[in-house]
Amino acid sequence: MRIRALALPAVLALAFAMTTSAGAAPNSARFDRPYQGFALAGTVLHAGPPAAAGLNPAPIDAFNKQLAAWVPSIYPGATVLLAHNGVVVDRTATGEAVKYKDATTQLPPDQQVPARTDTIYDLASLSKLFTSIVAVQQLEAGRIALDTPVAHYLPEFATNGKAAITIEQLLTHTSGLAPDPVPSLWQGYPDIPSREKAILDATPEAPAGTKYEYSDLNMLTMQLVLQQVTGKPLDELVRKGITEPLHMVDTGYNPPASKLDRIAATEFEASPPRGMVRGSVHDENAWAMGGVAGHAGVFSTADDLAVLAQAILNGGVYRGHRILSEHGVHLMQVNFNQKFPDDSHGLGFELDQIWYMGGLSGPDTMGHTGFTGTSLVIDPRSRSFAILLTNRVHPTRNTPSTNGARRAAAEALAQAMTVQAPGGGRSWFSGQGGGTTSTLTTGTLHGSVSVSYEAFVNTESTDLLTLEASTDGGATWTAVPVTVRGQGAPAGAQTALSGQSVRAWWQVRAQVAGSSNGLLLRWRYTTDPSYEGRGVNVADIRLSCGPTTFTPVGWQLA
Structure with missing residues (x-):
């Protein structure tokens, strides 16, 4: 078991502009004095010890010990990044990115690949956030509208009682669509055109707007809408609209072979007969779509996701490159699902989900998880975020939940912030x-x-x-x-x-x-x-x- 904390790469390790809000001093780490509004648009990430951000290092140190102790019972390897108010206060890796050659046999120690702070992970459903950001970009460009039926853009989608489903309902998982295509895209259809038709032909489980049902079909459908209204494939939209402007150099679909040595392995699959999956998307339906899918397929590092998270905190801009307006970011952090109180949701982002956001949870805390063992939690009130990337499906998906680790990452950051008694004394x-x-x-x-x-x-x-x-x-x-x-x-x-x-x-x-x-x-x-x-x-x-x-x-x- 190894644990590593390395220096930040050049993309992050530059001087930064501190953030302030009315009534709060720079570097404020008061959990009981939440910020209002966005961080200054010029805030740029910068590495520093917890004390430099006004944090107590003890909860973060305790979390890192636990992070290592969870190897290998929960995951073979993990990378974590915690940031507060523009300061990256923890960037640590532990365990192995590649440990097995098949479903049961470990590789010889000299062939195992340690997890690193720049290891590239399959994000699984964190990919939905990229699809959602592109959707909000097209909303801001006037190519789509939230209350417009999907069938307006894709007439074939109206079949089987789906004519009333709107763009908003896709992005908030209230469309009534089933969680997954049945049969699965890789099993039931011979090629991508027939798989796209299967998405369009899906039959809903409930009338639109009557229930919350987390669904990959929502984001697969959103992918087809985006491709239709722009005339461009999703991977190009993500690259041109998000990763290139933000200089997220290790983020995208179908990573090149040149980066294979940094990619964490996922599952050994016998059906479909893919063997040890590494560098190819784990999700079989995304794999059947050529690795580019609305619900899965993005690979990334903790460093790149940190830039994206800070751009969200900054109101949609990082280093002068704007990917969303402040209004666009607001649409991702305002709750559209008030009639489903346990399933708060902005456009794409989940909100206030204490089961993985832990102590950072709150009405406007944004985040998402991924099946491979990934999570991102962004807390605007403390201008903090917690990123946990793991390969918990390596070598099989029959592993314990990573929710405890996800919560622990957020909990460490929350408890590292100060709560001060109103009179200034101790509590x-x-x-x-x-x-x-x-x-x-x-x-x-x-x-x-x-x-x-x-x-x-x-x-x-x-x-x-x-x-x-x-x-x-x-x-x-x-x-x-x-x-x-x-x-x-x-x-x-x-x-x-x-x-x-x-x-x-x-x-x-x-x-x-x-x-x-x-x-x-x-x-x-x-x-x-x-x-x-x-x-x-x-x-x-x-x-x-x-x-x-x-x-x-x-x-x-x-």
């Missing part, structure tokens, strides 16, 4: 993993007690911060109702706090009846086994009975 922090409980308990109090404190809560909705009281020495505990004030605070009496997405401190008040046996209070933070946000902070605890001591279990002073 108690708990940010433990899923399925655990932490407690912060007072000493024995006497009489009825008025309690006030400040709380910063950034959790999954089922991960709860509760104030509890005990009058029998801690044998039993009862939740104390509290009232909450502040930006986005829940109305009425609350017995638990959770699910905050506004990134603001709340003022909490409670009245607790005393007992002749004395009174104990505790703050209990409980997470379920699935996933969690950044965690919780409690500060400025004031008791009407005067000061007390605290016994922390799973809490620390921050």
Whole structure:
């Protein structure tokens, strides 16, 4: 097992213009003081230690140890890149890009290829973002419109009840189309023209606009629309509209043989009989489309994706090369799926998906994942992004989910940012993993007690911060109702706090009846086994009975 952190290439390692927003200082790393709007258009990525960006290095260091420990149980190899406010604070690789010669047999150690920070990975469904950016470019050029039926551009698409499906519904996965073509394109059709016809002939599973269904067919159809309205193939549109302007030199479809030594292998496939797939797209339907498909097919590096992510944060521009207007970027980060609350979606980008965005999740946090083990999370509120690229399908796809690793990358960046108590003092922090409980308990109090404190809560909705009281020495505990004030605070009496997405401190008040046996209070933070946000902070605890001591279990002073 090896872990590597190399210097940035020339495309990234240049001086950069710092970003600011109203009321925020340059290099601000305050998670509880989110930015508004885009970063300055001149922001250019620059390598630096976490401290240079105002970050605590400890969570990032801990994540890198875990990244290496997940080899080989989750993936053979991985590359990660974390950035905040224009500073690339972590760029690390671990494990192997090529480890197996077939589905079960490892290569001799001297023939294995280590993962590097410039390893090229099959992005799988992150490719959908490139298709979506091209779609927004054509929207801005006036060649397509969101509310126009797809059949206006592709009349053949109207067959089988699809006449009402719009461009917007393709880009937000609300078209009603099935997840995948059935039969698959490679199995059911002999050539690309017949495969394109199969896409056009697909029968929807539900009426347009009535449900969310993540679908490769949406983006395969979008590819055909884009090619029709521009007269150009998708790979040319991506190259001319995205990768060349942004100088993403290692990004594209069907990478050349000259780069094979840097490409991570994916699956050993017996059906179709492709052998060990390396340098050719893993997804069979994209392979059947010649390697260029709306839903998959793009290969890239963490460095190139970092440039794309910063361009998004900059409002669509990087180094003076604009690929989208600010309005175009806004269309990718505004939620079109409000009628499907668990499936928030901009045009192409998923929004606020805590299951892989972890502590960076929020209403306008943008991202996507890929089947090969890839993920991109862009958080405009902290002007940060987390990129994780792995080859978890090497040598087979029967491997554990990478969602824990995806969340951990975002979590490390979120916890590296500062949360400061409103009064400027220290706060108690708990940010433990899923399925655990932490407690912060007072000493024995006497009489009825008025309690006030400040709380910063950034959790999954089922991960709860509760104030509890005990009058029998801690044998039993009862939740104390509290009232909450502040930006986005829940109305009425609350017995638990959770699910905050506004990134603001709340003022909490409670009245607790005393007992002749004395009174104990505790703050209990409980997470379920699935996933969690950044965690919780409690500060400025004031008791009407005067000061007390605290016994922390799973809490620390921050």
